[in-house]
Amino acid sequence: MVPRRSAHMTIMVAAAQKAAKRLIRDFNEVEHLQVSVKGPSDFVSQADVRSEQTLIEELERARPGYAFLGEEGGARGSDNWAWRWVIDPLDGTTNFLHAIPNWAISIALEKRLADGGSEVVAGLVFAPALDEIYWAEKGGGAYLNDKRLRVSARRDWSACLFATGIPFAKTAPKNRLAFARVLGALMPETAGVRRVGAASLDLAWTAAGRYDAYWELGTHAWDVMAGVLLVREAGGYATDPAGHEHVSGDVVAGNPHIQPRLRELVAEALEGPRG
Structure with a gap:
Protein backbone atom coordinates (compact mmCIF):
# COMPACT_ATOMS: atom_id res chain seq x y z
CA MET A 1 0.00 0.00 0.00
CA LEU A 149 11.24 2.34 7.73
CA ARG A 150 12.15 0.81 11.08
CA VAL A 151 15.29 1.31 13.10
CA SER A 152 17.47 -1.75 13.64
CA ALA A 153 16.80 -4.24 16.41
CA ARG A 154 20.40 -5.01 17.35
CA ARG A 155 21.27 -5.03 21.05
CA ASP A 156 24.85 -6.33 21.13
CA TRP A 157 27.36 -3.52 20.63
CA SER A 158 29.83 -5.92 19.04
CA ALA A 159 27.42 -6.31 16.10
CA CYS A 160 26.48 -2.63 15.85
CA LEU A 161 27.60 -0.07 13.29
CA PHE A 162 27.79 3.53 14.51
CA ALA A 163 27.96 6.81 12.60
CA THR A 164 29.38 10.16 13.63
CA GLY A 165 30.64 13.51 12.43
CA ILE A 166 34.33 14.20 13.01
CA PRO A 167 35.02 17.66 14.50
CA PHE A 168 36.85 20.19 12.36
CA ALA A 169 39.75 22.38 13.45
CA LYS A 170 37.40 25.24 14.35
CA THR A 171 35.40 23.02 16.73
CA ALA A 172 35.57 23.98 20.41
CA PRO A 173 38.35 22.08 22.22
CA LYS A 174 35.81 20.66 24.69
CA ASN A 175 33.89 19.00 21.85
CA ARG A 176 37.05 17.71 20.18
CA LEU A 177 38.14 16.04 23.41
CA ALA A 178 34.66 14.64 24.06
CA PHE A 179 34.54 13.19 20.54
CA ALA A 180 37.90 11.49 21.07
CA ARG A 181 36.73 9.99 24.36
CA VAL A 182 33.54 8.57 22.81
CA LEU A 183 35.37 7.20 19.78
CA GLY A 184 38.03 5.62 21.97
CA ALA A 185 35.38 3.90 24.06
CA LEU A 186 33.40 2.66 21.06
CA MET A 187 36.12 1.33 18.79
CA PRO A 188 37.07 -1.76 20.86
CA GLU A 189 33.42 -2.72 21.40
CA THR A 190 31.65 -2.28 18.06
CA ALA A 191 31.53 -3.53 14.49
CA GLY A 192 32.74 -0.14 13.30
CA VAL A 193 32.28 3.63 13.17
CA ARG A 194 31.51 5.44 9.92
CA ARG A 195 31.74 9.09 8.89
CA VAL A 196 29.63 9.94 5.81
CA GLY A 197 29.94 13.73 5.96
CA ALA A 198 26.24 14.66 5.92
CA ALA A 199 24.32 14.69 9.20
CA SER A 200 20.94 14.47 7.50
CA LEU A 201 21.96 11.23 5.78
CA ASP A 202 23.47 9.81 8.97
CA LEU A 203 20.09 10.25 10.64
CA ALA A 204 18.15 8.95 7.63
CA TRP A 205 20.33 5.86 7.48
CA THR A 206 19.85 5.35 11.21
CA ALA A 207 16.09 5.50 10.65
CA ALA A 208 16.50 2.92 7.89
CA GLY A 209 18.42 0.54 10.17
CA ARG A 210 21.66 0.82 8.19
CA TYR A 211 23.30 2.33 11.24
CA ASP A 212 22.38 1.28 14.75
CA ALA A 213 23.19 4.67 16.26
CA TYR A 214 24.66 8.07 15.46
CA TRP A 215 26.14 10.91 17.49
CA GLU A 216 27.55 14.29 16.61
CA LEU A 217 28.51 17.39 18.56
CA GLY A 218 27.89 20.97 17.45
CA THR A 219 25.27 20.53 14.75
CA HIS A 220 22.72 23.14 13.65
CA ALA A 221 18.93 22.92 13.38
CA TRP A 222 19.02 22.69 9.58
CA ASP A 223 21.48 19.79 9.79
CA VAL A 224 19.35 17.52 11.95
CA MET A 225 15.76 18.67 12.35
CA ALA A 226 14.30 16.57 9.52
CA GLY A 227 16.50 13.56 10.32
CA VAL A 228 15.57 13.55 13.99
CA LEU A 229 11.89 13.23 13.06
CA LEU A 230 12.78 10.36 10.70
CA VAL A 231 14.50 8.44 13.50
CA ARG A 232 11.64 8.96 15.94
CA GLU A 233 8.96 8.00 13.43
CA ALA A 234 10.99 4.87 12.59
CA GLY A 235 10.79 3.78 16.23
CA GLY A 236 14.11 5.13 17.46
CA TYR A 237 15.26 7.66 20.03
CA ALA A 238 16.85 11.00 19.19
CA THR A 239 17.83 13.41 21.98
CA ASP A 240 20.65 15.57 23.16
CA PRO A 241 23.17 13.95 25.56
CA ALA A 242 21.08 15.06 28.56
CA GLY A 243 18.00 13.31 27.17
CA HIS A 244 16.11 16.42 26.07
CA GLU A 245 14.02 16.00 22.94
CA HIS A 246 14.38 19.53 21.52
CA VAL A 247 17.54 18.74 19.59
CA SER A 248 20.06 21.17 18.16
CA GLY A 249 23.76 21.25 18.87
CA ASP A 250 24.68 17.83 20.27
CA VAL A 251 22.67 14.88 18.95
CA VAL A 252 22.50 11.20 19.90
CA ALA A 253 20.16 8.94 17.90
CA GLY A 254 19.66 5.22 17.53
CA ASN A 255 17.51 2.22 18.15
CA PRO A 256 15.91 1.93 21.61
CA HIS A 257 18.39 -0.72 22.76
CA ILE A 258 21.56 1.20 21.83
CA GLN A 259 20.77 4.91 22.10
CA PRO A 260 20.41 5.18 25.91
CA ARG A 261 23.86 3.77 26.63
CA LEU A 262 25.45 5.81 23.84
CA ARG A 263 23.73 8.93 25.17
CA GLU A 264 25.20 8.32 28.63
CA LEU A 265 28.63 7.76 27.13
CA VAL A 266 28.48 11.05 25.21
CA ALA A 267 27.21 12.90 28.30
CA GLU A 268 30.08 11.55 30.39
CA ALA A 269 32.59 12.46 27.70
CA LEU A 270 31.32 16.05 27.64
CA GLU A 271 31.69 16.26 31.42
CA GLY A 272 35.34 15.28 31.12
CA PRO A 273 37.48 12.93 33.17
CA ARG A 274 36.66 12.59 36.84
CA GLY A 275 39.06 12.99 39.69
Missing part, protein backbone atom coordinates in the same frame (compact mmCIF):
# COMPACT_ATOMS: atom_id res chain seq x y z
CA VAL A 2 1.43 3.38 -1.05
CA PRO A 3 1.56 5.75 1.94
CA ARG A 4 -0.52 8.92 1.76
CA ARG A 5 1.37 12.19 1.89
CA SER A 6 -0.13 15.36 3.33
CA ALA A 7 -0.38 18.58 1.33
CA HIS A 8 2.66 19.89 3.20
CA MET A 9 4.75 16.84 2.36
CA THR A 10 3.67 16.96 -1.29
CA ILE A 11 4.91 20.57 -1.41
CA MET A 12 8.20 19.61 0.25
CA VAL A 13 8.87 16.76 -2.16
CA ALA A 14 8.09 18.89 -5.21
CA ALA A 15 10.36 21.72 -4.02
CA ALA A 16 13.23 19.33 -3.26
CA GLN A 17 12.89 17.59 -6.63
CA LYS A 18 13.03 20.92 -8.48
CA ALA A 19 16.13 22.03 -6.56
CA ALA A 20 17.70 18.61 -7.14
CA LYS A 21 17.54 18.90 -10.93
CA ARG A 22 20.00 21.77 -10.96
CA LEU A 23 22.14 20.17 -8.25
CA ILE A 24 22.49 16.99 -10.30
CA ARG A 25 23.60 19.03 -13.33
CA ASP A 26 26.16 20.83 -11.18
CA PHE A 27 27.28 17.55 -9.60
CA ASN A 28 27.97 16.09 -13.03
CA GLU A 29 30.16 19.11 -13.82
CA VAL A 30 31.57 19.62 -10.34
CA GLU A 31 35.07 20.49 -11.53
CA HIS A 32 33.70 23.65 -13.17
CA LEU A 33 31.96 25.02 -10.07
CA GLN A 34 33.19 28.32 -8.71
CA VAL A 35 33.80 27.88 -5.00
CA SER A 36 34.36 30.47 -2.31
CA VAL A 37 35.52 29.66 1.19
CA LYS A 38 33.23 30.42 4.16
CA GLY A 39 35.68 29.05 6.71
CA PRO A 40 37.85 26.02 7.51
CA SER A 41 36.33 22.91 5.96
CA ASP A 42 33.08 24.83 5.42
CA PHE A 43 32.59 25.62 1.76
CA VAL A 44 29.78 27.33 -0.07
CA SER A 45 29.35 26.93 -3.79
CA GLN A 46 27.06 28.39 -6.39
CA ALA A 47 25.15 25.13 -6.10
CA ASP A 48 24.26 25.79 -2.43
CA VAL A 49 22.96 29.25 -3.17
CA ARG A 50 20.94 28.27 -6.23
CA SER A 51 19.43 25.31 -4.40
CA GLU A 52 18.33 27.48 -1.47
CA GLN A 53 16.85 30.08 -3.82
CA THR A 54 14.83 27.39 -5.58
CA LEU A 55 13.59 25.89 -2.32
CA ILE A 56 12.52 29.27 -0.95
CA GLU A 57 10.76 30.24 -4.18
CA GLU A 58 8.85 26.96 -4.41
CA LEU A 59 7.91 26.74 -0.73
CA GLU A 60 6.95 30.41 -0.55
CA ARG A 61 4.77 30.11 -3.64
CA ALA A 62 2.91 27.18 -2.11
CA ARG A 63 2.68 28.59 1.43
CA PRO A 64 3.11 32.38 1.46
CA GLY A 65 3.65 33.77 4.93
CA TYR A 66 5.63 30.84 6.31
CA ALA A 67 8.99 31.83 7.82
CA PHE A 68 12.36 30.30 6.89
CA LEU A 69 15.53 29.24 8.67
CA GLY A 70 18.30 28.16 6.30
CA GLU A 71 22.00 27.42 6.35
CA GLU A 72 22.91 29.98 3.71
CA GLY A 73 20.23 32.65 4.13
CA GLY A 74 19.67 32.52 7.88
CA ALA A 75 16.26 33.51 9.27
CA ARG A 76 13.67 35.34 7.24
CA GLY A 77 10.01 36.15 7.77
CA SER A 78 8.12 37.18 10.88
CA ASP A 79 9.60 36.50 14.30
CA ASN A 80 6.07 35.58 15.37
CA TRP A 81 5.76 32.83 12.77
CA ALA A 82 3.14 30.13 13.10
CA TRP A 83 4.89 27.84 10.60
CA ARG A 84 8.55 27.75 9.62
CA TRP A 85 10.54 25.88 6.99
CA VAL A 86 14.01 24.80 8.17
CA ILE A 87 16.17 24.02 5.16
CA ASP A 88 19.64 22.84 4.28
CA PRO A 89 19.88 23.21 0.49
CA LEU A 90 22.99 21.04 0.20
CA ASP A 91 24.06 19.00 3.22
CA GLY A 92 27.42 17.41 2.50
CA THR A 93 28.85 20.23 0.38
CA THR A 94 32.40 18.92 0.67
CA ASN A 95 31.28 15.50 -0.56
CA PHE A 96 29.50 17.22 -3.46
CA LEU A 97 32.59 19.20 -4.39
CA HIS A 98 34.68 16.02 -4.40
CA ALA A 99 32.17 14.09 -6.57
CA ILE A 100 31.11 11.84 -3.68
CA PRO A 101 27.37 11.04 -4.00
CA ASN A 102 26.59 11.23 -0.25
CA TRP A 103 24.87 14.63 -0.12
CA ALA A 104 21.28 15.64 0.42
CA ILE A 105 18.59 18.31 0.56
CA SER A 106 16.97 18.57 3.99
CA ILE A 107 13.63 20.26 4.71
CA ALA A 108 11.76 20.30 8.01
CA LEU A 109 8.46 21.98 8.82
CA GLU A 110 8.14 23.47 12.27
CA LYS A 111 4.82 24.44 13.90
CA ARG A 112 4.46 26.97 16.71
CA LEU A 113 2.62 25.65 19.76
CA ALA A 114 0.23 27.52 22.04
CA ASP A 115 2.79 27.59 24.87
CA GLY A 116 5.30 29.39 22.65
CA GLY A 117 7.36 26.31 21.90
CA SER A 118 7.41 24.45 18.62
CA GLU A 119 7.36 20.96 17.17
CA VAL A 120 8.56 19.43 13.91
CA VAL A 121 5.57 18.02 12.03
CA ALA A 122 7.25 16.95 8.78
CA GLY A 123 10.76 16.11 7.64
CA LEU A 124 12.34 15.30 4.29
CA VAL A 125 15.87 14.17 3.41
CA PHE A 126 16.39 13.75 -0.34
CA ALA A 127 19.62 12.24 -1.67
CA PRO A 128 19.32 12.94 -5.43
CA ALA A 129 22.51 11.15 -6.52
CA LEU A 130 21.27 8.01 -4.73
CA ASP A 131 17.62 8.43 -5.81
CA GLU A 132 16.46 8.15 -2.19
CA ILE A 133 13.70 10.26 -0.64
CA TYR A 134 13.38 9.82 3.12
CA TRP A 135 10.29 11.43 4.60
CA ALA A 136 8.25 11.41 7.78
CA GLU A 137 5.23 13.16 9.24
CA LYS A 138 4.56 13.34 12.95
CA GLY A 139 2.48 10.33 13.96
CA GLY A 140 2.53 8.89 10.44
CA GLY A 141 5.73 6.84 10.34
CA ALA A 142 8.92 7.20 8.31
CA TYR A 143 9.52 6.09 4.74
CA LEU A 144 12.21 5.60 2.11
CA ASN A 145 10.40 6.44 -1.11
CA ASP A 146 7.28 4.30 -0.50
CA LYS A 147 8.82 1.73 1.87
CA ARG A 148 8.11 1.94 5.61
Whole structure:
Protein backbone atom coordinates (compact mmCIF):
# COMPACT_ATOMS: atom_id res chain seq x y z
CA MET A 1 0.00 0.00 0.00
CA VAL A 2 1.43 3.38 -1.05
CA PRO A 3 1.56 5.75 1.94
CA ARG A 4 -0.52 8.92 1.76
CA ARG A 5 1.37 12.19 1.89
CA SER A 6 -0.13 15.36 3.33
CA ALA A 7 -0.38 18.58 1.33
CA HIS A 8 2.66 19.89 3.20
CA MET A 9 4.75 16.84 2.36
CA THR A 10 3.67 16.96 -1.29
CA ILE A 11 4.91 20.57 -1.41
CA MET A 12 8.20 19.61 0.25
CA VAL A 13 8.87 16.76 -2.16
CA ALA A 14 8.09 18.89 -5.21
CA ALA A 15 10.36 21.72 -4.02
CA ALA A 16 13.23 19.33 -3.26
CA GLN A 17 12.89 17.59 -6.63
CA LYS A 18 13.03 20.92 -8.48
CA ALA A 19 16.13 22.03 -6.56
CA ALA A 20 17.70 18.61 -7.14
CA LYS A 21 17.54 18.90 -10.93
CA ARG A 22 20.00 21.77 -10.96
CA LEU A 23 22.14 20.17 -8.25
CA ILE A 24 22.49 16.99 -10.30
CA ARG A 25 23.60 19.03 -13.33
CA ASP A 26 26.16 20.83 -11.18
CA PHE A 27 27.28 17.55 -9.60
CA ASN A 28 27.97 16.09 -13.03
CA GLU A 29 30.16 19.11 -13.82
CA VAL A 30 31.57 19.62 -10.34
CA GLU A 31 35.07 20.49 -11.53
CA HIS A 32 33.70 23.65 -13.17
CA LEU A 33 31.96 25.02 -10.07
CA GLN A 34 33.19 28.32 -8.71
CA VAL A 35 33.80 27.88 -5.00
CA SER A 36 34.36 30.47 -2.31
CA VAL A 37 35.52 29.66 1.19
CA LYS A 38 33.23 30.42 4.16
CA GLY A 39 35.68 29.05 6.71
CA PRO A 40 37.85 26.02 7.51
CA SER A 41 36.33 22.91 5.96
CA ASP A 42 33.08 24.83 5.42
CA PHE A 43 32.59 25.62 1.76
CA VAL A 44 29.78 27.33 -0.07
CA SER A 45 29.35 26.93 -3.79
CA GLN A 46 27.06 28.39 -6.39
CA ALA A 47 25.15 25.13 -6.10
CA ASP A 48 24.26 25.79 -2.43
CA VAL A 49 22.96 29.25 -3.17
CA ARG A 50 20.94 28.27 -6.23
CA SER A 51 19.43 25.31 -4.40
CA GLU A 52 18.33 27.48 -1.47
CA GLN A 53 16.85 30.08 -3.82
CA THR A 54 14.83 27.39 -5.58
CA LEU A 55 13.59 25.89 -2.32
CA ILE A 56 12.52 29.27 -0.95
CA GLU A 57 10.76 30.24 -4.18
CA GLU A 58 8.85 26.96 -4.41
CA LEU A 59 7.91 26.74 -0.73
CA GLU A 60 6.95 30.41 -0.55
CA ARG A 61 4.77 30.11 -3.64
CA ALA A 62 2.91 27.18 -2.11
CA ARG A 63 2.68 28.59 1.43
CA PRO A 64 3.11 32.38 1.46
CA GLY A 65 3.65 33.77 4.93
CA TYR A 66 5.63 30.84 6.31
CA ALA A 67 8.99 31.83 7.82
CA PHE A 68 12.36 30.30 6.89
CA LEU A 69 15.53 29.24 8.67
CA GLY A 70 18.30 28.16 6.30
CA GLU A 71 22.00 27.42 6.35
CA GLU A 72 22.91 29.98 3.71
CA GLY A 73 20.23 32.65 4.13
CA GLY A 74 19.67 32.52 7.88
CA ALA A 75 16.26 33.51 9.27
CA ARG A 76 13.67 35.34 7.24
CA GLY A 77 10.01 36.15 7.77
CA SER A 78 8.12 37.18 10.88
CA ASP A 79 9.60 36.50 14.30
CA ASN A 80 6.07 35.58 15.37
CA TRP A 81 5.76 32.83 12.77
CA ALA A 82 3.14 30.13 13.10
CA TRP A 83 4.89 27.84 10.60
CA ARG A 84 8.55 27.75 9.62
CA TRP A 85 10.54 25.88 6.99
CA VAL A 86 14.01 24.80 8.17
CA ILE A 87 16.17 24.02 5.16
CA ASP A 88 19.64 22.84 4.28
CA PRO A 89 19.88 23.21 0.49
CA LEU A 90 22.99 21.04 0.20
CA ASP A 91 24.06 19.00 3.22
CA GLY A 92 27.42 17.41 2.50
CA THR A 93 28.85 20.23 0.38
CA THR A 94 32.40 18.92 0.67
CA ASN A 95 31.28 15.50 -0.56
CA PHE A 96 29.50 17.22 -3.46
CA LEU A 97 32.59 19.20 -4.39
CA HIS A 98 34.68 16.02 -4.40
CA ALA A 99 32.17 14.09 -6.57
CA ILE A 100 31.11 11.84 -3.68
CA PRO A 101 27.37 11.04 -4.00
CA ASN A 102 26.59 11.23 -0.25
CA TRP A 103 24.87 14.63 -0.12
CA ALA A 104 21.28 15.64 0.42
CA ILE A 105 18.59 18.31 0.56
CA SER A 106 16.97 18.57 3.99
CA ILE A 107 13.63 20.26 4.71
CA ALA A 108 11.76 20.30 8.01
CA LEU A 109 8.46 21.98 8.82
CA GLU A 110 8.14 23.47 12.27
CA LYS A 111 4.82 24.44 13.90
CA ARG A 112 4.46 26.97 16.71
CA LEU A 113 2.62 25.65 19.76
CA ALA A 114 0.23 27.52 22.04
CA ASP A 115 2.79 27.59 24.87
CA GLY A 116 5.30 29.39 22.65
CA GLY A 117 7.36 26.31 21.90
CA SER A 118 7.41 24.45 18.62
CA GLU A 119 7.36 20.96 17.17
CA VAL A 120 8.56 19.43 13.91
CA VAL A 121 5.57 18.02 12.03
CA ALA A 122 7.25 16.95 8.78
CA GLY A 123 10.76 16.11 7.64
CA LEU A 124 12.34 15.30 4.29
CA VAL A 125 15.87 14.17 3.41
CA PHE A 126 16.39 13.75 -0.34
CA ALA A 127 19.62 12.24 -1.67
CA PRO A 128 19.32 12.94 -5.43
CA ALA A 129 22.51 11.15 -6.52
CA LEU A 130 21.27 8.01 -4.73
CA ASP A 131 17.62 8.43 -5.81
CA GLU A 132 16.46 8.15 -2.19
CA ILE A 133 13.70 10.26 -0.64
CA TYR A 134 13.38 9.82 3.12
CA TRP A 135 10.29 11.43 4.60
CA ALA A 136 8.25 11.41 7.78
CA GLU A 137 5.23 13.16 9.24
CA LYS A 138 4.56 13.34 12.95
CA GLY A 139 2.48 10.33 13.96
CA GLY A 140 2.53 8.89 10.44
CA GLY A 141 5.73 6.84 10.34
CA ALA A 142 8.92 7.20 8.31
CA TYR A 143 9.52 6.09 4.74
CA LEU A 144 12.21 5.60 2.11
CA ASN A 145 10.40 6.44 -1.11
CA ASP A 146 7.28 4.30 -0.50
CA LYS A 147 8.82 1.73 1.87
CA ARG A 148 8.11 1.94 5.61
CA LEU A 149 11.24 2.34 7.73
CA ARG A 150 12.15 0.81 11.08
CA VAL A 151 15.29 1.31 13.10
CA SER A 152 17.47 -1.75 13.64
CA ALA A 153 16.80 -4.24 16.41
CA ARG A 154 20.40 -5.01 17.35
CA ARG A 155 21.27 -5.03 21.05
CA ASP A 156 24.85 -6.33 21.13
CA TRP A 157 27.36 -3.52 20.63
CA SER A 158 29.83 -5.92 19.04
CA ALA A 159 27.42 -6.31 16.10
CA CYS A 160 26.48 -2.63 15.85
CA LEU A 161 27.60 -0.07 13.29
CA PHE A 162 27.79 3.53 14.51
CA ALA A 163 27.96 6.81 12.60
CA THR A 164 29.38 10.16 13.63
CA GLY A 165 30.64 13.51 12.43
CA ILE A 166 34.33 14.20 13.01
CA PRO A 167 35.02 17.66 14.50
CA PHE A 168 36.85 20.19 12.36
CA ALA A 169 39.75 22.38 13.45
CA LYS A 170 37.40 25.24 14.35
CA THR A 171 35.40 23.02 16.73
CA ALA A 172 35.57 23.98 20.41
CA PRO A 173 38.35 22.08 22.22
CA LYS A 174 35.81 20.66 24.69
CA ASN A 175 33.89 19.00 21.85
CA ARG A 176 37.05 17.71 20.18
CA LEU A 177 38.14 16.04 23.41
CA ALA A 178 34.66 14.64 24.06
CA PHE A 179 34.54 13.19 20.54
CA ALA A 180 37.90 11.49 21.07
CA ARG A 181 36.73 9.99 24.36
CA VAL A 182 33.54 8.57 22.81
CA LEU A 183 35.37 7.20 19.78
CA GLY A 184 38.03 5.62 21.97
CA ALA A 185 35.38 3.90 24.06
CA LEU A 186 33.40 2.66 21.06
CA MET A 187 36.12 1.33 18.79
CA PRO A 188 37.07 -1.76 20.86
CA GLU A 189 33.42 -2.72 21.40
CA THR A 190 31.65 -2.28 18.06
CA ALA A 191 31.53 -3.53 14.49
CA GLY A 192 32.74 -0.14 13.30
CA VAL A 193 32.28 3.63 13.17
CA ARG A 194 31.51 5.44 9.92
CA ARG A 195 31.74 9.09 8.89
CA VAL A 196 29.63 9.94 5.81
CA GLY A 197 29.94 13.73 5.96
CA ALA A 198 26.24 14.66 5.92
CA ALA A 199 24.32 14.69 9.20
CA SER A 200 20.94 14.47 7.50
CA LEU A 201 21.96 11.23 5.78
CA ASP A 202 23.47 9.81 8.97
CA LEU A 203 20.09 10.25 10.64
CA ALA A 204 18.15 8.95 7.63
CA TRP A 205 20.33 5.86 7.48
CA THR A 206 19.85 5.35 11.21
CA ALA A 207 16.09 5.50 10.65
CA ALA A 208 16.50 2.92 7.89
CA GLY A 209 18.42 0.54 10.17
CA ARG A 210 21.66 0.82 8.19
CA TYR A 211 23.30 2.33 11.24
CA ASP A 212 22.38 1.28 14.75
CA ALA A 213 23.19 4.67 16.26
CA TYR A 214 24.66 8.07 15.46
CA TRP A 215 26.14 10.91 17.49
CA GLU A 216 27.55 14.29 16.61
CA LEU A 217 28.51 17.39 18.56
CA GLY A 218 27.89 20.97 17.45
CA THR A 219 25.27 20.53 14.75
CA HIS A 220 22.72 23.14 13.65
CA ALA A 221 18.93 22.92 13.38
CA TRP A 222 19.02 22.69 9.58
CA ASP A 223 21.48 19.79 9.79
CA VAL A 224 19.35 17.52 11.95
CA MET A 225 15.76 18.67 12.35
CA ALA A 226 14.30 16.57 9.52
CA GLY A 227 16.50 13.56 10.32
CA VAL A 228 15.57 13.55 13.99
CA LEU A 229 11.89 13.23 13.06
CA LEU A 230 12.78 10.36 10.70
CA VAL A 231 14.50 8.44 13.50
CA ARG A 232 11.64 8.96 15.94
CA GLU A 233 8.96 8.00 13.43
CA ALA A 234 10.99 4.87 12.59
CA GLY A 235 10.79 3.78 16.23
CA GLY A 236 14.11 5.13 17.46
CA TYR A 237 15.26 7.66 20.03
CA ALA A 238 16.85 11.00 19.19
CA THR A 239 17.83 13.41 21.98
CA ASP A 240 20.65 15.57 23.16
CA PRO A 241 23.17 13.95 25.56
CA ALA A 242 21.08 15.06 28.56
CA GLY A 243 18.00 13.31 27.17
CA HIS A 244 16.11 16.42 26.07
CA GLU A 245 14.02 16.00 22.94
CA HIS A 246 14.38 19.53 21.52
CA VAL A 247 17.54 18.74 19.59
CA SER A 248 20.06 21.17 18.16
CA GLY A 249 23.76 21.25 18.87
CA ASP A 250 24.68 17.83 20.27
CA VAL A 251 22.67 14.88 18.95
CA VAL A 252 22.50 11.20 19.90
CA ALA A 253 20.16 8.94 17.90
CA GLY A 254 19.66 5.22 17.53
CA ASN A 255 17.51 2.22 18.15
CA PRO A 256 15.91 1.93 21.61
CA HIS A 257 18.39 -0.72 22.76
CA ILE A 258 21.56 1.20 21.83
CA GLN A 259 20.77 4.91 22.10
CA PRO A 260 20.41 5.18 25.91
CA ARG A 261 23.86 3.77 26.63
CA LEU A 262 25.45 5.81 23.84
CA ARG A 263 23.73 8.93 25.17
CA GLU A 264 25.20 8.32 28.63
CA LEU A 265 28.63 7.76 27.13
CA VAL A 266 28.48 11.05 25.21
CA ALA A 267 27.21 12.90 28.30
CA GLU A 268 30.08 11.55 30.39
CA ALA A 269 32.59 12.46 27.70
CA LEU A 270 31.32 16.05 27.64
CA GLU A 271 31.69 16.26 31.42
CA GLY A 272 35.34 15.28 31.12
CA PRO A 273 37.48 12.93 33.17
CA ARG A 274 36.66 12.59 36.84
CA GLY A 275 39.06 12.99 39.69
